[in-house]
Amino acid sequence: MQQQSLVEYGSRRVIITVTAIICALLEIVDTTIVNVALNDMRGNLGATMAEVGWVVTAYAIGNVIIVPMTSWLSQQFGRRNYFAASIVIFTICSFLCGNATGIWELVLFRFLQGLGGGALLVTSQTIITESYPPEKRGMAQAIYGLGVIVGPTLGPPLGGYIVVNHSWPYIFYINIPLGIIATLLTLQFVRSPKYAEKTAPRDIDWFGILFLAVAVGSLQYVLERGQEEDWFNNTSIIITTITAVFGLFFFIWRELTFRNPIVELRVLKNGNLRVGTILSFIMGVGLYGSTFIIPLYTQASLGWTAQQSGMLLVPAALMTAFMMPFIGRMIQKGVKQQFLVAGGMLMFFIYSFWGYKIMTPDTSKEAFFWMLLVRGIGMAMLFIPVTTLALSSLKGQQIGQGAAFTGMMRQLGGSFGVAGVTTFLAHRNMVHRSDLVSKLDVNDPDVQNRIAGLQHMFMAKGKAANDALKAGYQMLDYSVMKQAAVLSYMEAFLYLGVLFLLCIPFVLMVKGNKGKKVDLSEAMH
Template identity: 35%
Template sequence: MMPQQKNPYLVSVAVSIATFMEILDTTIVNVALAHIAGSLGAGTDESTWVLTSYLVSNGIVLPLSGWLSSLMGRKKFFIACIIGFTVASFLCGISTSLPMLIVCRLFQGIAGGGLQPSQQAIIKDSFPAKKLGMAFAITGATAVLAPIIGPTLGGYITDNFSWRWIFFMNVPVGIIAVILVKFLVYDSSFAKKSKTASIDYIGLGLVTLGLGALQIFLDKGEQNDWFDSSFIIIFAIIAVMGILGAIYWISKQKQPIIKLQLFKLRSFSMPCIMLFFVGFAIYSSSALLPMLVQSDFGYDATLSGLVLSPAGLAVIIMLPIVGKLVGKVHAKYLIAFGMFINGIGMFLTGFITPQTDYTTFVLVRIVQIMGMPFLFVPASTLAFSRISEADSNNASAIVSLMRNLGGSIGISLVSSYLTNCKQIEQAHLVSKLTTDSTGYRDALVNYTHTINNLGVVGAQAQTSALGHIYQELVTQSSILAFRDAYDLVGTILLILAVLALFMPKNPPHKEEIKAR
């Protein structure tokens, strides 16, 4: 039975405001790390714990949010999360030391971890089954747009005001969100507080240990040379033992904190895998492009963010269109199409050269991201097509975890791959710089002649010319490495485009049935 709520679109706006704010905070801080480190007298390596602390606490709470919603009641839990996130944001803004900021970010991640799953569950239960496509088009706007807008907004605020306003701006948004949710959202009978026989402390501990260690492993792996570091090895072992132990323990419980039985439904498990790679593609590609334009093209934080932002307009245009298509076209075909378009977009970076301008970067990014609505909306719709209201909280928690985990793994894997590719491409180009190379000889002569005209002569001129050639080599090898990293993401997406065709069908307008 559907809850007696207000207009579902008003409900969607209310719950999406808070969630958009939370997802924004996963990317908005990235571009401000150098400013934060300088302001608080900390090193760049130390300042990365501002990101890690948030990801760790957020990742732990995400899968537990369904259980916590049942414990408190979904609406109360959602409001508590908004209030907690808002207060923690204010405390982050007034932090006077790095340890204080890290602790506040930890609490911010804990409170924010319950927002995404709750938003998705509320919207899912607010719309009738035949309109699920449009419902998830709304959730898609927050899940896809926030990571795109985050770097742009963060860069603008940091360059023109202060990094503290990245956190302070959450306060009025949080207050508005609480008021709207208070008056617009009503719990269905399945979303109200339910009696729990006892708290599964062992399951809770294993989930916390496993996911917390995994997030630290992913976030710090590249920085610590992965398995060359005993620190990383220890956390990798803890992550594996914790996650495997949690799966085994939870699967034996009558009232599990995470309902793993939902994965027995192919209509749920396969879309979850696809949503994992949606997160992988969104977050990794969103991290790569600002790095490329800042390191090799001299863009500042604001301009590099503006490279990503126009793609957000393409997403906004496509979301309602895809929301309507879901009711007419099988989800697996839309997902395959989205994977294919995004995969092609990743390969377009092969056309980037040292002379590429801003407009070209924007157009490449639009193609890279315009297929995302075809992935997120149909995959979410299919995932929830056979989920009952009673399981909405648990299903939403798992879906949000898969997407965010895909993002964390994507950023770590692609960043590590990028570093290796830079070394390989540089070694390859250096091997071409021999006296037998006509291009190398001509470049050396031209650079030396130019420097001679500036009044520098002899060996000093040739040394300076070699320096220019080496700098150009480093830039070109870096651009080639970014192309290789995008090719990796593109290859994965094209493979998934084919695999998507083997997903189960969802008949248009099919009514929900209870998960078994």
């Protein structure tokens, strides 16, 4: 059996596992590490805020285009060769990103880095799982899950530390030694399964590749840039939305009619995979949406540094790491995945509702601790069960195709989550601000006293009476803005939690393993 032959033992398995985790971490950490360095890049490269946003967008587009094709590319070039080539592309592009002298040069190299990085995630999952015997594959999935859940959390504090103590190019340069080590270890230790014959050049689904790139690339652009470009009031957003719709239509038509499709859509006939794909999307919304809100709230409203807000998420990531092996064991003992997923969603709702309750313009650091630990437990209960549920009834090559779908949907869910949260915050900010301003009556004695008090405070600091009054009004306006922002963050937290709560009944209706032990040899990718 092909999968059995790839099982490794002893130090060889340890080396392969470490190599694959390094690659998964490299890819995911690079998704979030740049966020805290965008300001420095903007100043250094003389770019506008809109231009520097492309550093994040280009990487995400490259990622999402390549993920669905990884199964086919592994077949074409052999898994080991494709994996090693992806690490090399990622590493070289990391060096070129650090050396970039202009913003568009950096954006181009980030896109190419994303193309190399997309393969690292899905392929490292395959390599880890197939290196373990069936009875230990729950543990393999738990080990891989650590990288996926912990990665986004490590990015901001690591990026903050590097930017504060060095300069922004070093957030890319740290990938180089790790990339070189991972490439050498891959070539030495990783083995490829025996695939069927390669596709002849004339049988390659070139149009499928083109339609896929156009569809997901355009969709990712709309999600990443929509809020900044004022959504459908902007011509480029309208054009890319139409392009995404037509690209998706032609891609589906091509894949269902071509004899040798680049992405096997028929695998979605499997009910469990369909459910798992939807759940992966929702998990992406929650994981990336909430990871996006917390640093934004702590930095903008509480005045924390990037490093402080990044460090806040570390205990939650450690809790996830601690819980993962237990969840893996529970699945192997026959605990229904649906119950674990429903439990994870309930934990996520509790975490969101807790966040909604504790958010104020001056919440203390200690208030977040237990709330974030609940998030850590919830994420551990979601990741492995969703993946095993999705892939549990697939066999052979279908496993790779199924994992590519769940991987892509998790990424797209993340993009939808961030885009949705950004738009929601901007809209609710305006609503809350006008609501708060309408309650401030200039003739109200309380308001007059507050302004007089602020005026006296600024006069005591040496300002003239007129300037002090102006500064007082500005300070009052700032406190209104701050309060409006906090109310918006609170609502965003609450609605994310409600989304997960509403999903619980549907999850419990899913048919899955009827209390029997799961053979994780086929349930994992």
